[in-house]
Amino acid sequence: MNKEMFDLCNWIIETAKSAGADDCKVYISRNRFVDIENRERKLQTVKEATTQSINLSLYVNGRYSSQSTSDLRKESLKKFIAMSLENTGLLEEDPFRSLPDPKYYEGRAEIDLKKLDPNYGLLTPEKRKAIIKEIEDACYLYGGDKIVSVTTSVYDDNYEEILITSNGFEGSEETTICWAGAQVTVQDEGDRRPTAYNYVGNRFHEKMPDLKEIGKNAALRALNLLGAKKIETQTVPIIVENKNVGRILWGFLSALYGWNVQQKRSFLADKKGQKVGSDLFTLIDDPHIVGALGSCLYDGDGFHTKKRTFIEKGVVNEFLIDWYRSRKLGWEPTTGNTTNLFIPKGTRSVEEIMKDLGKGVYITGFLGGNSNSTTGDASVGILGHLFENGKLTQPIAEMNIAFNHLEFWNKLIEVANDPYIYSSWQMPSLVFSDVVVSGI
Template identity: 40%
Template sequence: MTKEEKYTLAKWAMNHALENGAQQVSVSIANSESSSVEVREQKIDKLEQAIQSGLSIRLFVDGKYSAHSTSRLKKEELARFIEEAIEGTKFLSEDEFRTLPEPELYYKGDGENLDLLDENFSSIDPKEKIDLAFAAEKEVLDKDDRLISVSCSYYDGLNERVMVTSNGFEGDTANSHFGIYTSVSVNGGEARPESGWNESAIKYDKLKKEGTGRIALERALKKIGQQKIESGTMSMIVENRSVGRIFGPLINALNGSAIQQKNSFLIDKKGKKVVSEKLTLTDDPFLIGGRGSRLFDGEGLVTKKRAVFNKGVLETYYIDTYYGKKLNMEPTSGGTSNLVFETGNNDLEGLISSVKKGILVTGFNGGNCNGTTGDFSYGIDGFLIENGEIVKPVSEMNITGNMLTLWANIGEIGKDINENSSWLTPSVLFNNVDFSGL
């Protein structure tokens, strides 16, 4: 189905809903393609390919709201589907806060091309994809006698969507992604250390096609001999690819749903200094080729570049239309785009060299954070640092504390950005973190 055909069908579905009792309607039609191959022991272990399409419709009927989706796109079937959905919606409870966004907040078109789609997605040779997975495995096989197992995967995906609403919005999106992932386990005596490494890109020719196997093996071997060390309060460096685990609770606390439900430790904190002045963070939806780039969000709200934290001061919340009405706040957007950190001067090696005694955290094992209080406890893997050098691997240790205290104690933010995510996280050095071990 072409983009024009999607628009035609979406508008027909919208009008059919209006004609049958809905006062407001939002319709999206999306299609996706994906493939993946996993190899193990020099054989293809799993090969998958999927092509999907479907329609989603949001209905506002007599002050009541419901959302529905279907993969059956023939008009006669859709007509019955929509009519039954409207009748079912009439049995729900009224919710005065459920409406479409105000029209003036919509994206109006003519935005810059954000370059999020590989136009050659469908022409990539399937054999080439399989060969990439086998090449990653070859980087590991016969490289070390301690190797127990290796699993390598290639994956990709394409998503296209059009959306229309009954109060004036029309917009479409298209994006693609490609990736390679390798997981390795090795013999470490009583333990079986594991590690993985991933590379991804929006366009196939930008994908780093070598190195995942080699890096995964190196990281697994470095874990051999992991053990607990004595409990204590010391510095902590969190590697860039793992920062999201402890940064996520801060972002979750900014969501309108968490604020309205009193499940946020950042309620009534806008305009106040809540974390270290070393944290300056911008939500930038307009990065060309950015993993989270977009001209409008899932509701059709036009996106804007926003400061989230400015030298530790909280500048914005993530508020969609529904929770904006409940909280009597202006909607911004229901979620993040690209999160861009103001970086420091040192890469990971530079951060390590600055630490007299501490732990470099390379992964988290379980744990949780209380959304209401910000109190957390996480298991960690990593390495002991003494006098600026890595001494030995550690594991089966926990960190405990409070999110606001942790992020108020930033020692330094690195410059080594993780570009494999829409959260462009650098490594971060924290002071005075409580570690529990022996």
């Protein structure tokens, strides 16, 4: 733990309490990042910065506020704390606001989640340039003469945080991350210039996947969009590519959050113990996967994290209830955050599944749209491919799917074997039957 930041946290708590706060929570973060971008093999952007911020939550005479500043000098902080207390006094009382019962802080796992790269210092400007060049070369190699523009970038950061509450919680962590990838634009018929991208990340820069593959994948994704067009409206099975599953899953998951349940904006609020999806729909959150991007030992309230199953074989098992919403709802709190969220993977590849399905639509991107957490109704634009006889036959664009989540997840008929690991939501590709795909 960074002693300087730790001492500052405690000083803020002491200062706020002595100035009239009943309780407080202090979150200090510091982030140093480097971001380099090339466009068409020329250096386009170099950004490097260290940012610091303090977020202070105050509980004063039944009132609550959360305020932040990036000025960490003590003289400034004294004024900030005084003004924050004064502002808090202007608010209405909220009897449900309080720091959590400290019993929820207990039981924190003692695991090294491998979030800090000890060799982060070896990521030099030369190394970053080399990463970009390798990705860039692959983009041009595989994109060929269709390429209009290639933008490659590498981003890395070293992040530290400390969270302390006045009722006994102390937590801290330091992490590193390296992201690299490319955006490729290719020339289609007329003035269409399809663009695709591919970015991957790892907490350890030396464990980044094959850089050539990153560039190749970005180029091929762009080429795959060539000739996309709207096709006839039809009811077919759809396969949602792994990296895009999160977009439709969010519409479902949002209804499990306490802030929607409490505001009566959740179509799942009264569905605990009820079946809302097929037997294949199991949704697990595991915060303790070593090296995974979403891993953590405590959540935003300071609760210790643990593995949870939100949906089990299609049945609603658990909601995401933070401390505040638990008090408003009168429910037992769980957690307010997801960590590493996944649907257990199946056994077959997308290619194998496609062969069996014969004809359908493979969705490789979503566009716009809406998912209503109150009703479960959703409507979203799609792009991807029509597949026939198990093969991709026609890229599609300007099309749409509309559904209600309570019906949609019952149509989940297969889960592929390809969890997407470059996200905290490690979703495999999903197959749904009988979906209306709107076009002409």
